[in-house]
Amino acid sequence: MAGEIGLEALQAPAWLGDAGLARCRRALTGKLARETWKYSPLGKVTQALLDAPMARGSPLVDAPEQVRVRRFTALPSPPECRINLHRYPLAGIVAALAGDGWLAEVAETPDRPLRLPAATPGVAAPLLLRVGAGCRVEIEETDAGASTIADVSGPQRLGEVVDRATRGRRSNKAPVNSPQVLAARAPEAESEGTSATHDNQGTLATRVVLLFLAQTAEVRWSRADLAPAREGWSLLAAELDEDASLTFNHQSLAAAFQRLDVSVALHGAGARFGSTGAALASAGAQLDLQYVIEHIGHRTVSRVKQHNLASGKARCTFNGRIHIHPHASGADADLSNRNLALSANADINTKPELEIYNDDVRCAHGATVGRLDDDALFYLQSRGLPTAAAQRLLSIGFLRDGLSGPFAEQAANSFLQQLSAATSG
Amino acid sequence: MSLLQVDDLHVSVGGEAILKGLSLRMEAGEVHAIMGPNGSGKSTLANVLAGRPGYEVTGGAIAFKGHPLGQEEPEARAQAGLFLAFQYPVEIPGVSNMEFLKAAQDSHFKANGQAAESPVAFMRRVRTLADSLSLNPEFLKRGVNEGFSGGEKKRNEILQMLLLAPTLAVLDETDSGLDIDAVQTVAAGVNRFRSADNGVLLITHYQRLLNHIVPDFVHVLAEGRIVESGDRKLAETLEERGYAWLAKSG
């Protein structure tokens, strides 16, 4: 396999270590990877990563003064950076490709939200965000503009990425491990005329965020992925100390490959995670959401609500795994995933997974797959709404039910535009 | 030309014959009440008039304002002036009542070549209507019928009727689940709506409602047919004697 040459040549950054990188390589072909990447092409994504240009600069824009941002390489010693490489080998690959990372430390509640522009195509260094005890942080992750595309055009974006990746690899004889070569990769691609800087559309956007919340820290993370043609893979891996709280609002408009891994480890007693999400997958979207929530401490709480709507030939996957560890007595977990298929060609996969090793817990897990409700449709039509308008209203209602946070309205508008484009086209 | 003319209507649901030769004629300006035992086909009649999918007309004919109703979509019937107040109004989470009402009115205006009303004027009008039905304006912001009590849902149906000003309003047990005051509020709304140009088909189990909305005719629907028709006195007789005597004589 062409991709393996690149993988073998990779060098591990200090905080990952050679053993860590070896672990990633093994994990890429392991059983867990086959399971968690059942509906997404791990091999193609890995290859796309290996050939992607580097995205540079700090991921945080205009950070408030209460946030200290440094490169890993500028630190006296590499930061402690635990990550489950067995489950998330791509995170290790990204770290190795980037050769660096960003450490952002919050020791005092910032006076304004942290702005994190949406991931751009290319490989970006992982962001390690440490939120100090008692700090409250709002994070807004979004991009300014969002376009819509009609349901009829279903570009096989990932295919394009892979084509380009293979082309790039043939001409790219040099090993991709040294920083010099990494830096030279983008210009090299440019000379080929298929530059990522000229044609970013087909390149994978990546983001790896490692989030640590100290005792009673509170983070509200709002993310709007509203550029439907952008392909992306991202990981949000959070660890929470005692009574810390993480709220995650996520809205996604997808018409291409989009994968989000969310990993939350509720270590401290009373730690709490809440997530509300709505996604509209249309055209040839391959939307894949993978949540793993670990209840480790006493009385830890998680609430996950995800509404996904799939139209056209979209494939929509949600995997919600709740793992309650032996010492997590009093844990309280609630996960619900509702899916609507607007077309017969839409492919919806939802898989609830529960692993419970303590009797003193409350755990609710629900997943539904359905179509628009006939009674509701008739109700709207009986009030004079044409079928398409009634369907649109029900669809947006369903999605809105999974929206919250600062981008809720913006997302609802993008969803409506996309639904209109899909139904009038 | 009658407002509504139903001739020898046969309707099947899921392959089972429910209406078996129902005939009914209404003129503009009239209020007709339909009473009848549970399961006799009252809601079936209402649904088939509104064009609900799954209700198969196997015989007979319906004419609304002189136009035969055949395969018309529910929205076309609504836009032509037919309104059904549901026995069980549907909850639609995520769609605000106000947004729903505006979409409904806009579709009527559009179908009739009228320009849409400005949102401000619209909201003012809807608030006034809600007020007249003792419906808290807060309900306009909530999801359509979401978490509404039974009585609130019914008042919301009447609100829609008043807003859309149909020529034929079919009210399917709108009085069920209403408290004593709410029956009067709703009845006042219906009476305000009544005019020489429109008609009301009231489906009810209770003669009580007919003290507030005085019908011109009362019909008894049993086993898929109108088995008895009369004036409001018929409702009083039914209240006293039930339906059994009709079945025996019919």
Ligand SMILES: Nc1ncnc2c1ncn2[C@@H]1O[C@H](COP(=O)(O)OP(=O)(O)OP(=O)(O)O)[C@@H](O)[C@H]1O
């Ligand atoms: N979708 C359906 N599938 C099968 N049978 C149905 C369906 N809808 C109605 N029916 C049957 O048709 C008959 C008439 O129902 P309908 O709802 O019209 O009665 P109704 O007179 O309105 O009764 P109620 O007073 O209880 O509201 C009932 O026996 C009912 O079970």
Ligand SMILES: [Mg+2]
């Ligand atoms: Mg009924």
